[in-house]
Every structure is written in structure tokens, then in C-alpha cells.
Amino acid sequence: MRIAFFVNSIEGETPTYTTTGLALAALSRGHDICYLTPGDFVLRADDSLSVRGRTLPSKRYKKAESLHAALQGEEAAIETMDVGDIDVVFLRNDPSLDADTRPWAAHVGAMFGRLAAARGVVVVNDPDGLSLAQNKLYFQEFPPAVRPETLISKSIDEIRGFLEAHPKGAIMKPLQGSGGKNVFKIGSPDETNLNQIFEAVSGEGYLIAQNYLPAATEGDIRLFLMNGRPLERDGKYAAIRRVPAKGEVRSNIHASGTAVAVEITPEILAIAETVRPKLVEDGMFLVGLDIVGDKILEINVFTPGGLNIMHDLYEVDFAETVIEALENKVALRDAYAGAIANRMLATL
Structure with missing residues (x-):
């Protein structure tokens, strides 16, 4: 089969990306990409949908x-092909990276992914589901x-009131964003730099304030879910603990956080089970949960990363399990001749 990976840009990709x-x-499994x-x-005018894909030789690297x-x-070549020649479109772009400089590009994947799905391509995560998750407001539906x-809110008075009600402090961040950008811990409403922080973050739109979880000092746990359930291979869970650098509130790897192996407890599995029904309903094939204590800080549905780190820590190729799951979806699509909707197929 042929898998098309939709990304923000070719030059922005790295060897360490998931x-x-x-x-x-x-x-390695013999597919074209x-x-x-x-x-x-x-x-086109005849309603056909084509893509200009960057292809690689079909060899094993x-x-x-x-x-x-x-x-x-x-070695890469640009090939124009009908979208029907593609079996799977894997939407792996981060809309927040394009929101400021290329706003037209931020949601192109979901827009054209919907057209591709209507033409029989398996599209993951489901583009209609991703349209519901264009910012962190989606998290409030769980x-x-x-x-x-x-x-x-965008009101500093509301933010101050929230801080007064949470003496242990709060985390403030933009509603739209990723990678730990503009994430701040606020200790109290009397902090002298609160106005400056508010101005910096609110310039990107609405703000989120969340009560601070003391367990965050130990970092968070990134747990991958596939088809609504924890991703496993060879008895190992696709999960890491991301530990923040000294003096840093963010545990993101891009923010100098470090990754260590983690044991997945029944309590963590219970959290994953709680969010499973909605993720399945929305066609979210591959998802990253960021967990602190008994709470989820974020649900990453666009481009969750970390599988490469997990591969190194556990010597387990979770990526191969993901590709195996896509093979199964294509087989089901062919067997049912298009009778199963993409949103359902995405999490079967």
C-alpha cells in the first residue's frame, strides 16, 4: 500500500520525529510512502483530487x-498522483506552527483530508474529528x-480571580499552541510580572488557566493511545515520563525536558479508559495523553511525538505496530468496499 504523511514542511522534518x-x-514492511x-x-474542474507528493525510492533504510x-x-522526487492511488493519508501536521505565518495552511490537512476520505482513502486521524480539535477547547469536552x-478567558480580572481561588498557583498558556510555548506558572494574583505575562500570552488569543498540580514537579507522563487503547508491543507500553529541567515548569522535550522509562499503573490505564469513548467517536487513531497524577494536562491529537524515544528506551518498535494497524484498516476498507465510514474505520 502507499501511505502519504502530511506534514507542515519538508525542511522542518528531522530524523528524530515520530x-x-x-x-x-x-x-521496512514493503510499503510505498x-x-x-x-x-x-x-x-480539478472534473472534481478529481490530485496531490504533488514527495516520494522516496522503495527501499529499506x-x-x-x-x-x-x-x-x-x-533521491526524493515530486510525483503528481490521483489521491485514489494513495491508501492512507496520515495527517501529522501541527496547525499551531502555521497559525501566525501561514494561517491559510493551518487546517488544510483536515479540509482536503475530508475530500480524500470521501474518495475512499483512509485518513487518520479522522479529518472531521480533527476539525473539532483545532485548539485546546476540545479538551473541555472530556x-x-x-x-x-x-x-x-481574555480578561485579566477573571485570571486574577482564578488565581485567588487557587493558592497553590496556576499554569497559564495560550488556547492555541503547542511545544510548551508561552507556558507560565503563576504563584499568586500579586506577582509583579503578571501583567507582562498576561500581555505576552493574550496576544495569541484566549488564555487557559489551570490549577497547578504539585505532582508536575516530577514531570508528566506521555502515553500513546491507538484505536482508543494504550499502544503496546512486546508487553511494553508506548509511554515515557518527561522530566522538566531544573527551574523549568515545562516538561516538553523541546523545552529541555528529559525522558525516562515509566511504569504504567492501573490508575493511569483507568484515566485512558475514561477518555477512550470520545476519542473513538471522533475517529482519533493515534493520540498522546499528557498525564500528571490523576489528571490529563493535554490530549495531543494532531502530531503527538516521542515514539523514537520510546524505541530507544525499551528497544521496542512501536511504529511498526502503528503501521500494522493501518494495514488492517486498508484491508477492512477493501473488504467492505467503502461501506464503513472513515471516522469509524479510523479507530477499528
């Missing part, structure tokens, strides 16, 4: 670095039992 690991696993970016779709070098180099207490 997308690279997924592409490597797909090639290509990469798509926001400007690569063409909807031993290392992610080799695959990445080929993608960026002369049960309160697994969420920190949260305020969403």
Missing part, C-alpha cells in the same frame, strides 16, 4: 538519519474527573 520513524517502519505539505493538493537525508536530498480545574 513521523520519520513511522515512514521508516512503513518502508510519500510526503505531502499544505500546498500540494489540486482539486537502516536508520532514520538515512531516510531523512534521502527525503531532503536528490469528563471533569480527568481534567484540572480550568478557566478560559
